[in-house]
Amino acid sequence: MVRTHGLTKRFGHVTAVDSVDLDVREADVYGFLGANGSGKTTTVRMLLGLVLATSGQIEVLGSSMPAAGREVLPQVGALVEGPAAYPHLSGRANLALIDATGPGGDRRSRRRRIGEALDRVGLASIDDRAVRAYSLGMxxxxxxxxxxxxxxxxLVLDEPTNGLDPQGINEIRTLLLELNREGTTVFLSSHLLGEIEQMCTRVGVLDGGRLVLQDQLSALRGPTGRTEVHTPDVDLARSLLDGTVEEHGDGRLxxxxxxxxxLNARLVAQGxxxxLLAPEHRSLEEVVLEATTSGTDRFGREAGTP
Structure with a gap:
């Protein structure tokens, strides 16, 4: 669905995106993860033809971009750098204008499609208030x-849950997963580790403009080869397993x-x-921390996530 090779963007002497090779496959929920300022939005804008690359190739839906934009873009939905709207018009009027002026709009089905889109995002009861009166979440x-x-x-989305409360975040997450089950490939750019970990099937991690990780989330979070043991008898377990315990603390080894x-039989036999006895899996936070130079201190967590 989206492939790039050596995608690079320079602004003067600053390299914002450095030789990025994206591989977004059909039916993916692809999480494009990076700290603020890592080059995510610049990459997304290049994919959509909003910014020209300094060098490299871009393929979207099997066609070269931006050359094939007229054929490709009607099949792509995008939300980049926050929603644009005429503040003095209502939400419905803004959607009608977007549909009328964009490529591929069908006037005969416009009213129905606007109603369906508003319903899906929880704005079905929207009135004629001007957009200037909307909250950031709206x-x-x-x-x-x-x-x-x-x-x-x-569907290409750049920080789609910005400004939403925890309930709104959950509603948008549910909607995107429904759309994916219905056949839409989702490309989700975010700096929120929790958002990516809960939604995505495939992950790319951008750090300082370079793609430092790209794989299935299940592979990134695969077994480490160690076994996690939970017990209130940590000291006794340590004495029995001397030489095999690599970490311990807080009722966990x-x-x-x-x-x-x-291992289980030996522990139980000694009282x-x-x-809990289970294979250890790394969290996405641990994977990102290991792969990036910035660590996770610049990566946020969505509201309500510890």
Whole structure:
């Protein structure tokens, strides 16, 4: 659905995006993760033909961009750098203008499609208030409705939950997963680790303009080869497993052993109360911390996420 090769953008002497090779596959929910200022939005703008690349190739829906923009863009819904709208007009009027002036708008089905898009983003009861009276969250929902007007094959979203409360974030997450199940490929750019980890099937991590990771989320969070043991008897377990315990604390041990069944039998036989025995998996935060120079201190977490 989206492929780039050596995609680079320089602004004078500053390299904002440096030789990025994206691989977004059909039916993906692709999380494009990076700290603020890492080059995510510049990359997204190049994919959509809003900014010209300094060098490299871009392919969207099997066609070269920006050359094939007239054929490609009617099949792409996008929300980049916050929703644009005429503040003195209502949300419905703004959507009607977007549909009328954009490529591929169908006048005969416009009213129905606007109603369906507003309903999907939770603005079905929208009145004739001017957009200037909308909250930031309402504006974000309106921008997402605009991206959905033509039932796109590919949805490209840059920080789509910006300004939403926890309930709104959950509603948008549910909507995007529904759209994906219905056949829409979702490309989601975000600096929120929790948002990417809960939604995406495939992840790319941008750090200082370079793509430092790109893989299935399940592979990135795969087993580490260690076994996680939860027990209130940490000291006793440590004495029995001397030499195999690599980390311990707070009722938890991380152990490297060849036979997990034998480990469990040995602990139970010696009276150790085992409440959990499972393969250790890394969190996305741990993966990102290891791969990036900025660490995770510049990556945010959505509202309500510890």
């Amino acid at each position: 504006r974000q929902r309106l921008g997402l409705a605009a991206a959905l007007l033509r039932r796109p094959r590919l 991380l152990v490297r052993v060849p036979d997990v069944a034998e 150790v109360r085992v409440t």
